[in-house]
Amino acid sequence: MKIYWKKFDDEYVPNFINKKTRKNIADDIETSNLFNGKVPLYEKIIKLTKVCRIVKGGRKYRYLALVIVGDMCGSVGFGMAKANEAQDAVMKSGRCAQNNMIKVPLGRNKELISNGSGRYNSTKVLMWNNRNGIGIKASNVIRSIFDALGIKDASAKIIGSRNPHNVIKATFIALKGLSLRLKLWKCCY
Template sequence: MKVYWKKFNNEYIPKVVGKQPNKNMADDVGIDSSLDKRTPLYERIIKLTKVCRVVKGGRKYKYLALVVVGDMCGKVGFGIAKASEVQDAVIKSGHYAQKHMLGVPLGKNKRLIYNVEGKYNSTKVLMWNSREGIGIRAGSTIRSILDALGIRNAGAKIIGSRNPHNVIRAVFNALQGLCIRFRLWKYHC
């Protein structure tokens, strides 16, 4: 079996020659769709804020919750919700996150397939793999997303605004780009 390096989007990716025609090198990478009601989910509150609305009779206070939910096997989602009580806001945002989960293809040992970058407004996020035993070297917001995905060794850098709302959306843009690149790679190999 020979490995050739094929250039794709300014990066070299392996192309294996001398294998079975239907078997792909990326077949060990997959998205597990076995999410049901009994699966325990990782849930983390990223930001909890008290917001105020001024009306004619005075001020009305609500709570805004930003929550990340994942199954630690390649599915992750985030939700933002407001409610008059803290617990209600957390539950609402958790339900929204579960409904809108993103399946991310992971490599062996639950690692990122590529180095990825995502951008949202003035926030840019770079994520890459680290060698075994390093752990997650990232800010608390990105760390919680990578924990929810199940990734153990990775690094990340935030360039620009560190607002948690922007950071989460930039990370999810990067993960969606990773899914698209994986589909293209699987198609072309």
Template sequence: MKIEKKRKGKNIIGGIELKEKLIGVTRVCKVTKGRRYFSFSAIVIKGTKKGMVGYGFGKSKEAPDAIHKAGEKARKNLRKVCVFKGTIPHEQESRYGGAKVLIKPASDGTGIIAGGILRAVFEAAGFKNILSKSKGSSNPHNLIKAALKALSCLRDVQTIAKQRDISIQKVYSG
């Protein structure tokens, strides 16, 4: 019981509980002259479902320890993303390594149209309607990083108006 309470306390930031999604656990092997050394690596996505999402990568000799390390790194790596009426404000394309990600806004009722790894990122961030396409590499590390890079490049109208020091009406009129 004490462990659960302690872990639950770490999964709450600013009164909002973090949702954790395990993407994958992989057994890796290091071969030396004398023997093989086995260890585990894990990827975890954490998010508030209200515009904050992060990922973590952990390695350890035991799988639960790797998952715990990845969860801690994901909590420390949280970043704010732009959620506009349950979707994104504009289309965005991003690339990390060999992975390319294209995300588009969607109308109400569409849902999350995305593959497994991208779906986990968008659900953790709190998107309700979004279209996405992953091209190139299907490496989970690179897909997550490309998706988060695309989400961090998004800007809403208020941010653009503030950066240009003009009114919101002028942003729309061009």
């Protein structure tokens, strides 16, 4: 596994590149012994598209990036940004994702605390735990969110539209529901 350094907000943070793509990236990375106290961020580009705006002089092209960022210990965020260059769009959306990170309560072995579901527009996402050793069974978008959270064994099902924007927002609604459920449990018991 290679580690290369990428600049975020005047601070260098490692990104991980693995030549062989495996089913679950969370198994490959030991975050505890990389450096003193700073947690490296996992970054995954979900969608990078070229968008066009027609003006009087012709067409103007820009790039739209959708990025997932997480610390693999229960915090995850997503960001969208546009820029004139693809690399600038990815960096802008990465900063946006870092600013919008949410904390998700995880179980003892980095698992979901309960089953969850979320709905956004015409997309519905259902999530549940698997036995140890089975891995992640979900679409690529939800798999990258689980990898950013550090979850190793879970499944998810998408009902309705599979648009990445809607899937991410529905998944985040489901994850926020899990944190609300934990607050209610702590309050009542």
